[in-house]
Amino acid sequence: MSNATTLFDKVWDAHVVRHIEDGPDVLFIDRHFIHEVTSPVAFLGLEQRGIPVIYPQRTFATADHNTPTMNQDQPVKDPLSANQLAALSSNAAKWGISLWALGSPKNGIVHVVGPENGITQPGMTIVCGDSHTSTHGAFGSIAFGIGTSEVEMVLSSQCIMQPKPKKMRITINGKLGKGVLPKDVALYMIAQITASGATGYFVEYAGEVFENMSMEGRMTVCNMSIEMGARGGMIAPDQTTFDYINGRDKAPKGADWDTALAYWKTLKTDDTAVFDKELHFDAADIEPQITYGTNPGLGTGITNHIPKASEVKDGEASYKKSLAYMNFAEGEAILGKKIDYVFLGSCTNGRIEDFRAFASIVKGKKKADNITAWLVPGSHIVEAQIKEEGILDILNEAGFELRQPGCSACLAMNEDKIPAGKYAVSTSNRNFEGRQGPGARTLLASPYVAAAVAVTGVVTDPRDLIESV
Amino acid sequence: MAYDKFTVLTSTAVPLPIENVDTDQIIPARFLKATERKGFGDNLFRDWRYNSDDTPKQDFVLNNSIYSGKILVGGKNFGSGSSREHAAWAIYDYGFRCVISSFFADIFKGNSLNIGLLPVTVSEAFLDKIFRAIEADPNTQIEVNLPEQTVTILATGDQESFDINGYKKHNMMNGFDDIDYLQSMKQDITAFADKSLY
Numbered sequence: 001m002s003n004a005t006t007l008f009d010k011v012w013d014a015h016v017v018r019h020i021e022d023g024p025d026v027l028f029i030d031r032h033f034i035h036e037v038t039s040p041v042a043f044l045g046l047e048q049r050g051i052p053v054i055y056p057q058r059t060f061a062t063a064d065h066n067t068p069t070m071n072q073d074q075p076v077k078d079p080l081s082a083n084q085l086a087a088l089s090s091n092a093a094k095w096g097i098s099l100w101a102l103g104s105p106k107n108g109i110v111h112v113v114g115p116e117n118g119i120t121q122p123g124m125t126i127v128c129g130d131s132h133t134s135t136h137g138a139f140g141s142i143a144f145g146i147g148t149s150e151v152e153m154v155l156s157s158q159c160i161m162q163p164k165p166k167k168m169r170i171t172i173n174g175k176l177g178k179g180v181l182p183k184d185v186a187l188y189m190i191a192q193i194t195a196s197g198a199t200g201y202f203v204e205y206a207g208e209v210f211e212n213m214s215m216e217g218r219m220t221v222c223n224m225s226i227e228m229g230a231r232g233g234m235i236a237p238d239q240t241t242f243d244y245i246n247g248r249d250k251a252p253k254g255a256d257w258d259t260a261l262a263y264w265k266t267l268k269t270d271d272t273a274v275f276d277k278e279l280h281f282d283a284a285d286i287e288p289q290i291t292y293g294t295n296p297g298l299g300t301g302i303t304n305h306i307p308k309a310s311e312v313k314d315g316e317a318s319y320k321k322s323l324a325y326m327n328f329a330e331g332e333a334i335l336g337k338k339i340d341y342v343f344l345g346s347c348t349n350g351r352i353e354d355f356r357a358f359a360s361i362v363k364g365k366k367k368a369d370n371i372t373a374w375l376v377p378g379s380h381i382v383e384a385q386i387k388e389e390g391i392l393d394i395l396n397e398a399g400f401e402l403r404q405p406g407c408s409a410c411l412a413m414n415e416d417k418i419p420a421g422k423y424a425v426s427t428s429n430r431n432f433e434g435r436q437g438p439g440a441r442t443l444l445a446s447p448y449v450a451a452a453v454a455v456t457g458v459v460t461d462p463r464d465l466i467e468s469v
Numbered sequence: 470m471a472y473d474k475f476t477v478l479t480s481t482a483v484p485l486p487i488e489n490v491d492t493d494q495i496i497p498a499r500f501l502k503a504t505e506r507k508g509f510g511d512n513l514f515r516d517w518r519y520n521s522d523d524t525p526k527q528d529f530v531l532n533n534s535i536y537s538g539k540i541l542v543g544g545k546n547f548g549s550g551s552s553r554e555h556a557a558w559a560i561y562d563y564g565f566r567c568v569i570s571s572f573f574a575d576i577f578k579g580n581s582l583n584i585g586l587l588p589v590t591v592s593e594a595f596l597d598k599i600f601r602a603i604e605a606d607p608n609t610q611i612e613v614n615l616p617e618q619t620v621t622i623l624a625t626g627d628q629e630s631f632d633i634n635g636y637k638k639h640n641m642m643n644g645f646d647d648i649d650y651l652q653s654m655k656q657d658i659t660a661f662a663d664k665s666l667y
Contacts, residue, residue, distance in 0.1 A: 023636025
């Protein structure tokens with residue numbers, strides 16, 4: 001056995017404060033993000049125990065999960081949401097934690113604002129009481145979602161206790177086809193290995209497809225790692241990563257930058273390192289994807305038909321329950337299905353590139369009459385960029401409006417709920433029953449597919465519209 | 470947060486033979502708006518348990534009085550999705566102390582162990598045996614023995630052992646949590662933090 005290690009080993013091992021025999025590792029956490037939903041009970045726990053926040057400067061708070069996406073300058077109507085937002089503000093103030101509250105120009109979805117402000121950096125351990133914390137793995141950090149008990153642990157000790165997960169590498173070489181976005185790569189991988197195919201593992205994504213992706217694209221891929229059951233996913237940092245971070249608000253500057261960069265360049269998997277599991281896919285096999293069921297693994301190429309129960313890896317009873325909820329039949333085509341709502345946004349696809357992609361398809365066309373479209377930027381910084389780049393004009397001319405930042409219809413904790421029985425093509429991450437509102441039916445897809453649906457009113461292959469652009 | 474010590478639990482069980490039960494089903498997001506940890510059991514499996522007018526759905530297992538007990542038995546990949554600890558709280562608050570499945574999502578499993586809800590992973594074959602035993606007799610008693618790390622269907626004597634690391638086992642049996650442990654090693658942590666690059 002050689003001493004060769006993986007990227008994951010290097011970062012994990014550098015953060016182990018103590019290894020407990022027949023137990024977990026005590027893992028030091030560099031950066032901790034909190035939001036209004038999963039933090040109040042953790043702060044309450046600290047008070048009940050009479051213990052303080054150990055390193056307030058390592059925690060960053062933002063309000064996102066249940067904030068409204070219209071009229072953010074006015075008081076939040078839902079008293080329960082308002083109460084959680086007030087709790088976040090008072091807890092942050094009490095302990096001296098940085099807060100980007102509703103109305104702050106830095107406010108936005110936690111997994112969008114962390115990277116865009118340079119808080120997320122290679123080699124860090126990053127946690128948040130939110131499963132899509134895996135997003136930050138795009139920078140070569142170990143990032144994953146935790147429960148509220150662990151939020152309390154991090155606040156009080158800057159550590160969590162977890163056994164080291166197994167390691168998986170997914171390699172995709174080749175060149176992505178026309179109209180295929182990072183979201184399609186993520187949905188394709190999940191469909192191939194199922195929604196639980198990476199449970200127990202931490203994934204490293206490798207190969208030309210990820211090397212050639214922008215940071216926004218890498219974030220989309222790593223974001224969806226949890227949807228195949230993985231604790232997280234990561235991509236080795238490279239020049240694309242360094243260029244993205246350099247100059248951002250909280251990024252190291254001057255001599256600190258040089259020191260950090262020298263270290264970051266060592267963060268890669270050794271050639272002879274061994275993974276517990278290796279998977280390989282070919283970029284040429286990936287076409288624009290769409291889901292038809294009620295877990296993210298129930299997806300397929302957009303031109304395919306809905307599989308028969310006998311052809312799927314999930315249990316037959318669960319599969320049939322899933323299709324019954326969606327009111328879809330085995331063997332049906334997905335193309336042409338009538339859609340009621342389109343949601344562009346979320347920590348998966350609420351970044352500037354996602355809005356550029358959406359706008360490139362709707363440019364010069366008109367929103368379909370049967371579609372209600374909710375376009376929600378991931379942050380105020382993204383919102384500002386949309387305006388600066390002239391994307392807002394394109395959207396407005398095509399009959400679309402932009403809402404204000406937040407998690408919005410991804411999990412429908414605010415007013416942005418898809419009505420019962422209605423179909424939504426959504427760029428978010430989960431198509432679970434009721435996820436986007438009680439009774440709502442969600443089809444997950446890329447910003448291109450969402451745009452193609454938004455202008456045609458039915459499930460449409462975006463490649464047909466890209467040709468005409 | 471203090472929780473009940475867990476040693477040996479003998480109880481009837483509630484069967485939920487559905488795969489990929491995600492945390493949005495266990496507790497939908499719209500019920501996550503509390504700032505205190507109480508009352509989540511009322512909304513456990515809310516949308517499977519109640520119609521939109523709040524009347525109970527008669528065909529859902531929690532509304533079927535022949536099934537009861539402190540053990541919930543779920544299909545493969547139980548607890549997938551969101552990291553919300555509220556899912557484990559809701560199951561615990563409803564009165565369950567143990568969930569048995571053939572496969573748990575990682576975060577749900579960790580959350581459960583942190584709050585005193587024991588996740589027990591058994592083989593698919595044994596899970597199937599449990600489901601069949603409950604179907605044959607809803608009063609079937611199941612024994613979950615943490616010190617011995619075994620699950621037994623008492624009527625048939627069918628038994629399987631399960632894994633849990635020694636540290637977590639000790640915590641569950643004594644009602645300890647990780648925060649107590651971490652508070653006891655603060656010196657090591659501050660020394661580590663002082664050397665941190667970030």
